[in-house]
Amino acid sequence: MDPTVEAALHGRFVRGVDLAPRNDAVRVGADSISYEQAHELALVWAGALLRAVRKPPGTVAVLAAKGIRAYVGILAALYAGATVVPLHPDFPPARTRRMMRAAGVSAVISDEAGWGQLPELLAPGPDGEQPFDLGGPDAVLPVLAPGCPAGTHPGVGRIVAEPAGALSEPRPVRPADAAYVLFTSGSTGRPKGVPISHGSAAHYFRLQDERYDFTPQDVFSQTFDLNFDCAMFDLFCAWGAGATALWVPPGAYRELPAFVAENRMTVWFATPSAIPLVRRLGGLAPGALPGLRWSFFAGEALTCQDAADWQAAAPHSTLENLYGPTELTITIAAHRWQPERSAGIAVNGVVPIGRVNGGHDHLLLGEDGQLAANEGELCVSGPQLTSGYLDPDDNAGRFVEHGERTWYRTGDRVRRIGEDGELAYLGRLDSQVQIAGWRVELPEIDHALRGCEGVTDAVTVDVTTASGTELAVFYTGSVVPLSVFARQLRTVLPQGMTPRHFWRLAAFPLNSNRKTDRGVLRARAEERLRRTTDTTGNTSTPTT
The missing domain is CATH 3.40.50.980 (Rossmann fold)
Known part of the structure; x- marks a missing residue:
């Protein structure tokens, strides 16, 4: 060759x-x-x-x-x-x-x-x-x-x-x-x-080859859409080993243990949202997934409870929590789940994201933009870093020069834990959220909503529910039927970015700086979702 x-x-x-x-x-x-x-x-x-x-x-x-x-x-x-x-x-x-x-x-x-x-x-x-x-x-x-x-x-x-x-x-x-x-x-x-x-991908997959023992006998799940970077992990880890990539249809989740066994699947990779779904459908009984050798999760925060339940269902599987934005070539850190140790160092019940990939450096920035010792925004530099966005105007605020090197600002707040360089994920610093693995900028949703008939202004918030993170909208203007939102938003937003809940307000609550108080709106959305929901999971109320 x-x-x-x-x-x-x-x-x-x-x-x-x-x-x-x-x-x-x-x-x-x-x-x-x-x-x-x-x-x-x-x-x-x-x-x-x-x-x-x-x-x-x-x-x-x-x-x-x-x-x-x-x-x-x-x-x-x-x-x-x-x-x-x-x-x-x-x-x-x-x-x-x-x-x-x-x-x-x-x-x-x-x-x-x-x-x-x-x-x-x-x-x-x-x-x-x-x-x-x-x-x-x-x-x-x-x-x-x-x-x-x-x-x-x-x-x-x-x-x-x-x-x-x-x-x-x-x-x-x-x-x-x-x-x-x-x-x-x-x-x-x-x-x-x-x-x-190609150079960034070569470094990344060389590290995966060193870390994992994939063989031609392995069968990899393919749960991700091909425009999602985690799909590249499935494909090129499998293809580099002569293994098989197997599409997982949505209906497979209804009886996932049978699907995994029938197809002799050995490597599973999905967003953590898959775990509560499989649990609700009865597929997480202890020992239900005995054929899996490796289990990977990425795209969202993985809770210790979900990790423990999946590990019990797949007792012969090594489970890892992977972390990384698209700009750093699929994933840039990994933590291998060890029940007692992982739960002991977890923060807020979330599995750590682990150590940054070899060959890279990272630093933490505090709210003042200065270097922080133990907690701050994660910035990474190294061979997996993209050269920049297609439109250079998008680079502003995401790439920073420090010590004659370019660093990518992830927008994620992390904390150093233990003595071996591992990191714990604490949450986003900006208006970006993860919805079933999608990286969603809330202002993009707001922008789309303002183009809807009858909407004067709109604010989108992320809400944690029993099904995972969902998007809820507060808007001003005239009352807009849910059917209108559905019809108009599907022309500009992918389904995974479309909110499920809508409420109209006379005006948005403001904080002390006279800015829209998203925290208040988020709390209000959580309270409303506890009180009322229609059969489709969508809610809409008149002016409050």
């Missing part, structure tokens, strides 16, 4: 081909594809992409639901030497259009769901927003749409993939080249693009 390919993110898949060519690389329901089949198909698609784009290798969007075509599409884009941008076809077209424009997408790989969305993406938005285009009146968007209906759309140049045009091997890349771009929630009302380089 070319050394530059071996060091690339997709070099991990090539390693899997060598280790276990006939193993399933991916299984989605009744569909599966082996390593050698996926490798050959990705080379065909990569060759077609390179012939179609005007400025290879460019940036390739994979606009597809979770399926074989999406997984091979990611691989094909990487094989072409392109930067891959996973996009969710269920997202509002306006949001997808902005992400494509920000990433400078030069070609698209799509399935039926993505193919059906293209006409709207290439048309002006309902608010007058310009359509996505490639910068010229006669330019067309090259789209590889295998298995989609014959024909094309206006503004689309359909790519034909033929075995005769296959690459002989993946194209070489440089460590500084971006392997993929993921988008996080942005406080300005638009998502922020985060490019992650």
Whole structure:
């Protein structure tokens, strides 16, 4: 293998081909594809992409639901030497259009769901927003749409993939080249693009190889959407070992022990919200998940009680709490659960996030912006750090220079615990929250709400319920039916970012600085949710 390919993110898949060519690389329901089949198909698609784009290798969007075509599409884009941008076809077209424009997408790989969305993406938005285009009146968007209906759309140049045009091997890349771009929630009302380089990914996965003993016999869960960075852990840890990545359908949670056993799953990775869900559905009985070897959780705070219950259900599994923002390449710290020790050093009943990954430095900043000894905002510097957001204007406030190095300000408050460098998570410093693993900027929700008919102003708060963290909204203006909120918000927000509870107020409560008091609103929301809820879990009350 070319050394530059071996060091690339997709070099991990090539390693899997060598280790276990006939193993399933991916299984989605009744569909599966082996390593050698996926490798050959990705080379065909990569060759077609390179012939179609005007400025290879460019940036390739994979606009597809979770399926074989999406997984091979990611691989094909990487094989072409392109930067891959996973996009969710269920997202509002306006949001997808902005992400494509920000990433400078030069070609698209799509399935039926993505193919059906293209006409709207290439048309002006309902608010007058310009359509996505490639910068010229006669330019067309090259789209590889295998298995989609014959024909094309206006503004689309359909790519034909033929075995005769296959690459002989993946194209070489440089460590500084971006392997993929993921988008996080942005406080300005638009998502922020985060490019992650092949070099950053190589450092990260080298650490995972050293820490874990994954083999071709392992079967990894695939619970995360492909536009969520934790999905990269599943895929490239599995593929680097010749193991199988298995899609977990929503219905599997109803009888998770049976699903895990039937599919001989050995590695589980999900947000902590999965634990109370499985518990409510009766799947966390002691010993219910005996086949799991590894259990990972990330994206939200993991409570000690949830960790203990999962460990009891999966007694042969090593459980780890992983932590890290997208800007630091998937996860940047890990804590291995040990019931007595972990519970003993936990803060507020939350499992520690552990030690920062090797090769990195970290520091804590106090509220005054000065270095703090034991508690403060976590800042990290090292090889997993992104070079910055796609839009440099988004860098302000997130990256800080200190001691001739650039540090990423996570916005998370942590505390040093023990004597071995472990950290405890204390909460967010800003208006960002975690909802089922989603990083959500509350001002982005507020921005979307202000665009709803009848709303003058809006404040979104996060509320802890028995089901996990939920979003609740207080707004001023006229009374807005829930159906109107649902209809208008789904055009601009993904489902995971859409609030469930709405209340109208005559005016917002203010604190001593004459700013909206989110703490009071949060407490009020918690009280109302204790008192009243309709059958859908949504609530709305008149002026108070």
